[in-house]
Amino acid sequence: MSKPDSLRLSPRRLEQLHAIAGALGLSVTETITHMIRREIAAGTIPAAVPGFAVKKEADGVSIQIDNGPGKTYSVEGARALAATIxxxxxxxxxxxxxxxxxxxxxxxxxxxxxxxxxxxxxSMTGDLAIDLAEQIEKAAA
Incomplete structure (x- = not known):
């Protein structure tokens, strides 16, 4: 996985982002996550977590990270992974x-x-991990 990119915002936009964060009682990072999740819920972008392929299979749930080898987990194993996350x-x-x-x-x-x-x-942040757990749970349902 590559290094995270820097995000350059004008000071005015950054001030607006801080205002949104303050109004929501979130950090700026959590606010960006909130905005992304809102757009997922609205159907603007898919719910899939970039870099992860999570698919329902006849015998369980397959998970592939980036271009690495995939693994098919039993439904029990997929649910255990989501609960662990x-x-x-x-x-x-x-x-x-x-x-x-x-x-x-x-x-x-x-x-x-x-x-x-x-x-x-x-490696991932907690918010991405929770989004991944949700994708695994949906595929295991």
Whole structure:
């Protein structure tokens, strides 16, 4: 995964962004996430998390990170992964699941997913992790 890009805004737009954040009681980063999720809900952009291919399969849920190898999890394994992501973001200890073949751990202020384990790894923020968990849950339903 590449380094995050910098976002250049005019001071006036930045002031407006801070005003929105203040009105919503969010950080600027959380406000951007809020705006993106609002556009997903409105149908402006798809709900898929860029860099992740999450698909319902006949025998479970396949997950591929970027161009790495994909892994098909049983429905039980996919639900366990989604629950692990949600729990770890909420403050629980991360999990190395040998049974299902993944790991999701806290790494500094962010998180790291390995899928399959061992295999592709990706670091992400908590908000992206929650969005990914939602995509996995939908595919496992």
């Amino acid at each position: 949600r729990g770890t973001v909420a403050g629980e200890v991360g999990v190395f699941s040998v049974k299902h073949g993944y790991s999701f751990i806290r790494l500094g202020r962010g998180f790291k997913l390995s899928s399959p384990m061992p295999g592709s790894e990706v």
